[in-house]
Amino acid sequence: MTRLRGLAWDHRRCWGPLDASIGPYCAANPALEIEWDRRSLYEFGEGALGPVLGAYDLVVFDHPFIGDIAEG
Numbered sequence: 001m002t003r004l005r006g007l008a009w010d011h012r013r014c015w016g017p018l019d020a021s022i023g024p025y026c027a028a029n030p031a032l033e034i035e036w037d038r039r040s041l042y043e044f045g046e047g048a049l050g051p052v053l054g055a056y057d058l059v060v061f062d063h064p065f066i067g068d069i070a071e072g
Helices: 012-028 041-046 063-071
Strands: 002-009 032-039
Touching: 002 012, 012 032
Parallel strands: 002 032
Antiparallel strands: none
């Protein structure tokens, strides 16, 4: 079993589609498990992302912060 851990920002616009799609996707890929954590939009914008990103395989972020995320 492959387990992926993801981080998303805590807004329905982000986690709504993730929650709706994870069941069907994992059913079609039974050797895969995905766990999503949520972080507030404030934490994405004001918090340090570098220390957090190493713990995740997948990250969904708000586009204004792509430069910060790319820097690592």
